Amino acid sequence: MTWLVAAAAPLAAVLGAETAALLTGLHRAHGVRIHRGTARAVLQRRGRAAGVRLADGSELAADAVLMAIGSEPATEWLAGSGVPLADGVACDAHCAAGPGVWAAGDAACWPDPRTGRRRRLEQRTNATEQAQHAARNLLAGPDGTRQAYAPVPYLWTDQYGLRVQAFGRPGGADRFELVDGSLADHRKWVGPACCWLLRSAQP
Numbered sequence: 001m002t003w004l005v006a007a008a009a010p011l012a013a014v015l016g017a018e019t020a021a022l023l024t025g026l027h028r029a030h031g032v033r034i035h036r037g038t039a040r041a042v043l044q045r046r047g048r049a050a051g052v053r054l055a056d057g058s059e060l061a062a063d064a065v066l067m068a069i070g071s072e073p074a075t076e077w078l079a080g081s082g083v084p085l086a087d088g089v090a091c092d093a094h095c096a097a098g099p100g101v102w103a104a105g106d107a108a109c110w111p112d113p114r115t116g117r118r119r120r121l122e123q124r125t126n127a128t129e130q131a132q133h134a135a136r137n138l139l140a141g142p143d144g145t146r147q148a149y150a151p152v153p154y155l156w157t158d159q160y161g162l163r164v165q166a167f168g169r170p171g172g173a174d175r176f177e178l179v180d181g182s183l184a185d186h187r188k189w190v191g192p193a194c195c196w197l198l199r200s201a202q203p
């Protein structure tokens with residue numbers, strides 16, 4: 001199997017270079033070939049996928065092609081409705097997008113007080129936490145008791161029996177520090193702004 005990756009390493013932007021290197025080694029150890037490049041077209045033969053053509057003109061042959069290239073919020077249907085749109089539904093810090101309109105989850109873009117920047121989070125736990133937060137603010141009413149949404153993002157991924165859990169934004173960390181265990185034993189890493197806990201995905 002070949003994994004075509006546009007970035008320097010799989011998941012580096014999300015999990016940071018060190019974790020990405022660990023996962024790259026894990027995939028290679030399981031027979032996956034990591035190929036750096038950008039797909040431009042899916043090749044077909046007799047009505048079936050036969051590989052991909054890359055931006056540099058080269059081709060990778062394949063019996064099947066799985067595309068996992070991210071997503072964009074489909075908010076076109078809200079255009080002209082008065083709901084502000086900018087990389088999703090543009091909310092205020094309380095997850096309100098206008099009088100009586102609230103947004104949460106993948107499509108909600110809000111000013112994160114932790115970073116001062118507008119962002120969206122595409123993670124399942126965030127969809128739940130942001131919806132709960134929006135509901136609390138909705139019930140609080142506009143009398144000043146509303147709270148800004150300031151989550152600590154959390155994500156997990158299970159790969160070959162290894163579970164990676166990340167808090168914060170490991171991909172944005174400016175420093176990596178190993179305070180316990182070792183990369184080889186896959187057990188526990190802690191960084192300055194986030195924490196990686198790696199353990200067996202088996203119960």
Ligand SMILES: Cc1cc2nc3c(=O)[nH]c(=O)nc-3n(C[C@H](O)[C@H](O)[C@H](O)COP(=O)(O)OP(=O)(O)OC[C@H]3O[C@@H](n4cnc5c(N)ncnc54)[C@H](O)[C@@H]3O)c2cc1C
Binds near residue numbers: 107124125155157
């Ligand atoms: C393949 C895949 C793997 C994932 N793996 C993980 C993971 O391991 N960990 C993790 O944390 N997250 C993961 N995610 C992300 C996670 O699934 C999402 O962050 C989460 O589902 C977002 O919840 P949501 O309620 O915002 O949106 P959704 O779950 O997408 O729900 C939106 C709902 O709105 C409906 N809808 C859309 N437009 C309209 C409309 N106009 N009118 C009425 N209904 C509408 C849709 O049909 C859908 O039911 C994964 C996502 C995918 C696609």
